[in-house]
Amino acid sequence: LINLEKVTIIGSGYWAFAFARILSDAGTEVTIFSIEQEVVKFFKENRQHPKFTEYTFSKNVSISDDKDVIKNALVLFWVIPAQLMKSAVQEYQNLFNPKQIFCILSKGIDIETDLTMSEILEKYGSIKPSNIAVLSGPNLASEIIERKPAATLIASSSLSTAKKIAQLCNSPYFVTFISDDVKGVEIAGDLKNVYAILAGLIQSLDFGYNTFSAVLTRALKEMILIGDVLGAKTETFYGLAGLGDLITTASSPNSRNHTLGYKIGEIIKSKQNLNIKELLASSLGVAEGYYTTKAAYEISKKNHLDTPLLNCIYEILFQNAKPYQTLVNLLDQKISFE
Amino acid sequence: LINLEKVTIIGSGYWAFAFARILSDAGTEVTIFSIEQEVVKFFKENRQHPKFTEYTFSKNVSISDDKDVIKNALVLFWVIPAQLMKSAVQEYQNLFNPKQIFCILSKGIDIETDLTMSEILEKYGSIKPSNIAVLSGPNLASEIIERKPAATLIASSSLSTAKKIAQLCNSPYFVTFISDDVKGVEIAGDLKNVYAILAGLIQSLDFGYNTFSAVLTRALKEMILIGDVLGAKTETFYGLAGLGDLITTASSPNSRNHTLGYKIGEIIKSKQNLNIKELLASSLGVAEGYYTTKAAYEISKKNHLDTPLLNCIYEILFQNAKPYQTLVNLLDQKISFE
Numbered sequence: 001l002i003n004l005e006k007v008t009i010i011g012s013g014y015w016a017f018a019f020a021r022i023l024s025d026a027g028t029e030v031t032i033f034s035i036e037q038e039v040v041k042f043f044k045e046n047r048q049h050p051k052f053t054e055y056t057f058s059k060n061v062s063i064s065d066d067k068d069v070i071k072n073a074l075v076l077f078w079v080i081p082a083q084l085m086k087s088a089v090q091e092y093q094n095l096f097n098p099k100q101i102f103c104i105l106s107k108g109i110d111i112e113t114d115l116t117m118s119e120i121l122e123k124y125g126s127i128k129p130s131n132i133a134v135l136s137g138p139n140l141a142s143e144i145i146e147r148k149p150a151a152t153l154i155a156s157s158s159l160s161t162a163k164k165i166a167q168l169c170n171s172p173y174f175v176t177f178i179s180d181d182v183k184g185v186e187i188a189g190d191l192k193n194v195y196a197i198l199a200g201l202i203q204s205l206d207f208g209y210n211t212f213s214a215v216l217t218r219a220l221k222e223m224i225l226i227g228d229v230l231g232a233k234t235e236t237f238y239g240l241a242g243l244g245d246l247i248t249t250a251s252s253p254n255s256r257n258h259t260l261g262y263k264i265g266e267i268i269k270s271k272q273n274l275n276i277k278e279l280l281a282s283s284l285g286v287a288e289g290y291y292t293t294k295a296a297y298e299i300s301k302k303n304h305l306d307t308p309l310l311n312c313i314y315e316i317l318f319q320n321a322k323p324y325q326t327l328v329n330l331l332d333q334k335i336s337f338e
Numbered sequence: 339l340i341n342l343e344k345v346t347i348i349g350s351g352y353w354a355f356a357f358a359r360i361l362s363d364a365g366t367e368v369t370i371f372s373i374e375q376e377v378v379k380f381f382k383e384n385r386q387h388p389k390f391t392e393y394t395f396s397k398n399v400s401i402s403d404d405k406d407v408i409k410n411a412l413v414l415f416w417v418i419p420a421q422l423m424k425s426a427v428q429e430y431q432n433l434f435n436p437k438q439i440f441c442i443l444s445k446g447i448d449i450e451t452d453l454t455m456s457e458i459l460e461k462y463g464s465i466k467p468s469n470i471a472v473l474s475g476p477n478l479a480s481e482i483i484e485r486k487p488a489a490t491l492i493a494s495s496s497l498s499t500a501k502k503i504a505q506l507c508n509s510p511y512f513v514t515f516i517s518d519d520v521k522g523v524e525i526a527g528d529l530k531n532v533y534a535i536l537a538g539l540i541q542s543l544d545f546g547y548n549t550f551s552a553v554l555t556r557a558l559k560e561m562i563l564i565g566d567v568l569g570a571k572t573e574t575f576y577g578l579a580g581l582g583d584l585i586t587t588a589s590s591p592n593s594r595n596h597t598l599g600y601k602i603g604e605i606i607k608s609k610q611n612l613n614i615k616e617l618l619a620s621s622l623g624v625a626e627g628y629y630t631t632k633a634a635y636e637i638s639k640k641n642h643l644d645t646p647l648l649n650c651i652y653e654i655l656f657q658n659a660k661p662y663q664t665l666v667n668l669l670d671q672k673i674s675f676e
Contacts (some may be wrong), residue, residue, distance in 0.1 A: 138551035150548035166673040177676040209586045210488035213476035217582035244555035248547045335504040338515040
């Protein structure tokens with residue numbers, strides 16, 4: 001069996017398929033590697049994902065459960081949940097070669113090791129940084145798959161690697177920018193989930209645009225403070241992977257983190273007892289922002305950072321603070337220099 | 339007649355009355371100076387503005403058409419349309435004294451002279467900069483008057499002036515921050531209107547959150563480039579009066595600038611002929627962003643700034659460019675460093 005595919009996406013979810021469509025619209029042939037038999041079978045028969053059959057994919061997109069599509073790929077796009085990344089990298093590590101480029105679309109930090117996704121690839125896949133890129137921006141899969149215009153940022157310590165990825169996916173509705181701040185892009189993509197929880201909460205409590213905008217503005221300042229401790233560049237937070245992603249994630253009712261905050265608000269309004277653990281267990285999928293809140297709070301505390309919004313979310317999620325009162329306390333501030 | 343009022347608001351509109359409520363909630367007695375007889379009469383009888391009778395004001399708020407309330411005020415808040423500022427300052431100039439503090443809530447640039455509102459006060463009112471403050475942030479009057487939480491920025495070349503104003507209006511739902519960048523606050527408040535037009539346009543064309551967030555992120559970069567030429571501080575654009583106000587104005591369907599853009603989109607979608615002049619004449623009130631677009635475009639061109647979004651709006655408003663095609667062209671970019 002000779003496998004000619006050169007670009008492979010690892011993942012079977014919405015974002016994996018939306019991104020496959022970007023690549024195929026950019027003229028790139030792509031194979032989706034999926035271990036979900038049902039998805040593979042359905043796609044082979046219908047050129048559709050079984051869960052969103054309204055989208056039919058072009059011939060540029062194929063699917064396979066054969067690991068050779070990992071082995072033979074020149075570029076591997078990783079679009080799996082963050083917490084599955086470590087085991088996947090360990091499992092497929094013997095298929096990698098030094099010429100391959102790895103582009104990460106997964107967002108989050110590995111809870112067990114506190115490593116970012118690029119660090120997981122470096123450590124467990126023995127991949128050198130110049131062969132790693134991360135892609136992030138205000139990119140809701142549900143809009144991308146409808147070909148609504150979006151922009152994204154691709155970062156790599158090697159700008160030629162970043163450019164290569166950008167060329168592969170630059171399409172009429174997907175504008176690509178490049179950067180060398182891998183760390184900043186990863187940290188921003190992770191931290192924004194914390195504030196998306198808060199945005200969901202204030203939205204469910206009907207606080208209005210003024211509160212929303214003030215919270216996002218102050219949130220960005222906090223993200224920069226935390227990112228600075230972790231070695232991220234400030235300018236990255238002002239760009240697509242920082243501010244851009246923050247606005248989209250905090251605005252859209254489709255994100256898990258926003259939904260978590262929104263549900264907390266609904267529970268308060270209905271005067272029910274708030275039990276965060278129960279809420280997390282009952283909601284669909286993992287809200288990465290829950291774990292990130294804890295990690296970020298510890299960093300903030302250790303470094304004496306001024307992060308009242310983060311503290312507010314932490315107290316609500318981990319210290320049984322009453323959400324409404326905690327938010328009101330947040331406003332009771334002394335006049336300070338911006 | 340002995341007039342004991344010390345704080346006076348000049349203006350009769352929604353924002354003037356919403357701000358009066360902030361002051362009274364902060365424990366400050368305030369007199370609204372209005373030359374609109376109907377408003378004065380109605381308020382005296384009902385403690386309400388005739389156009390929004392759902393809000394009744396406390397005894398802390400009084401109203402007057404007597405110019406003595408300008409003369410005797412220690413602090414004067416200016417909440418009139420920007421294009422009326424020059425003639426008002428000229429008319430009342432003989433009532434001013436060197437101890438008065440002037441705080442400007444009006445936003446916009448005087449079209450005739452290209453001066454900012456603080457420059458108008460300096461030039462036509464002979465007020466020294468240390469007695470002038472500007473107040474700006476994500477502060478939709480419609481939400482403020484409902485006492486929904488908001489934050490604002492008060493800037494003055496004299497920080498003690500800024501603090502004085504902050505103390506007057508710092509209330510449980512109105513958090514105040516201070517700054518010394520008067521120019522930056524004014525320029526940001528003016529420029530954001532340009533991008534609110536674009537936001538309204540893309541929203542009416544149903545482009546989605548991804549486009550919206552990318553546009554705001556890139557808009558902020560352009561605002562900083564233009565502001566830099568005009569002597570504004572970059573950091574101001576990242577704060578409440580920049581980013582914060584931009585998000586609110588671009589999100590809310592209530593702003594005139596957003597409405598202008600939205601209507602342009604509606605006209606395109608209905609395949610009617612787009613006539614900007616007619617549209618401006620038919621819409622309610624002045625969309626300041628229309629004039630600002632022209633002024634900002636000239637600054638950008640003269641200084642060779644990279645402002646593709648501004649250029650796009652300019653072409654649509656002043657050069658009969660086809661909006662949809664112009665937006666699509668905007669996306670057709672080479673890969674560039676963020």
